[in-house]
Amino acid sequence: MNSNRSSYGSYQQQRYGGSTSPTMKNPSAHFEKGTEFNDRDRLNDMLATEKWLTDGFNVFVRETSHQELYNDVLHVLTETHHACRDVFNLMFEKGWYSLHPEQPSHIADHYQKFSGNESQFPSHGTGSYQYLSGVGQHPRYY
Amino acid sequence: MYQNQYSQQQRMSQPPAVLSTKDNAYLTDALSWELLAVKKAHSFASQCSDQQVKHQLEQLCQLHQQHYHTLLNHLSNNQQDYENQTYPHFHN
Numbered sequence: 163m164n165s166n167r168s169s170y171g172s173y174q175q176q177r178y179g180g181s182t183s184p185t186m187k188n189p190s191a192h193f194e195k196g197t198e199f200n201d202r203d204r205l206n207d208m209l210a211t212e213k214w215l216t217d218g219f220n221v222f223v224r225e226t227s228h229q230e231l232y233n234d235v236l237h238v239l240t241e242t243h244h245a246c247r248d249v250f251n252l253m254f255e256k257g258w259y260s261l262h263p264e265q266p267s268h269i270a271d272h273y274q275k276f277s278g279n280e281s282q283f284p285s286h287g288t289g290s291y292q293y294l295s296g297v298g299q300h301p302r303y304y
Numbered sequence: 305m306y307q308n309q310y311s312q313q314q315r316m317s318q319p320p321a322v323l324s325t326k327d328n329a330y331l332t333d334a335l336s337w338e339l340l341a342v343k344k345a346h347s348f349a350s351q352c353s354d355q356q357v358k359h360q361l362e363q364l365c366q367l368h369q370q371h372y373h374t375l376l377n378h379l380s381n382n383q384q385d386y387e388n389q390t391y392p393h394f395h396n
Contacts, residue, residue, distance in 0.1 A: 191354070201357045204348040208364060211341055218337055227324040231378055235334075238371045245367055252360050 187260035202258050205249060212246040229295065323378065334375050341368040 194200040219239040226232040253259040323331070342365055349361035 193354070199351075201352050201354045204352060204361065205357050208345060208348060208361060211344060212364070215337055215341065218334065222330045222334055225326055225330060227319045227327050228321045229318055230321055231323070231327060234374050234378065238334075238374060241367060241371070245364055249360065249364075252356065256354075256357075 183262045185260045185262055188255060188257035190257035193258075202253075202256070205253055205256075205258070209246065209249045209253065212242055212249060215242045216246060232295070327378075331375055331378055335372060338368045338372040338375065342372065 193202040216239060219235060219242060223232060223235040223239050226235055250259065254261075345361045345365035345368060349358050349365060352358035352361060
């Protein structure tokens with residue numbers, strides 16, 4: 163479908179040990195590089211809008227009064243997050259977004275530290291939290 | 305005043321399906337956000353040369369129109385319920 167996909171994982175494993183940070187990035191798709199607002203700018207601006215919307219709906223859903231409104235606003239928030247994700251993925255596919263993998267030794271150090279911290283948990287119960295409220299549920303009141 | 309009316313009735317475990325003043329304020333804010341997002345996505349889509357980007361923006365335009373209707377629905381439902389006096393504890 164897209165010739166860019168073949169180089170999806172183009173960062174090189176053996177460079178991990180070196181000082182230069184590898185990147186996970188597709189070759190950049192063409193876009194106008196002049197002063198005018200281009201396709202990449204438009205997608206970036208829309209991503210900023212979606213991000214901004216998730217902030218707004220996050221506050222909204224927390225402040226809702228009744229359950230049905232809560233369910234609907236949470237649904238809108240979730241779909242807006244998915245929209246953000248789709249735009250982000252498209253930007254990555256276009257090669258307009260690059261990521262840098264963390265060094266495995268740094269991750270291992272943190273795993274060591276925080277798995278050790280589990281011993282500070284007050285109990286190791288096997289039960290899980292039971293929600294009294296949530297999307298699609300109509301507990302108690304209805 | 306409302307408190308007295310509530311106390312004579314059965315205790316509610318959740319708020320009734322009535323819009324609060326805060327709900328109304330947030331809904332009108334959110335509707336403005338969604339309308340702006342619809343217009344922006346539509347405008348950007350019409351200016352795009354990359355078909356994949358154009359398609360994504362058109363999809364977003366549709367999504368925000370759906371969200372607009374979802375939110376608007378809460379304003380119209382509430383109006384009906386209020387007129388039909390489905391919640392008598394507000395109209396004693």
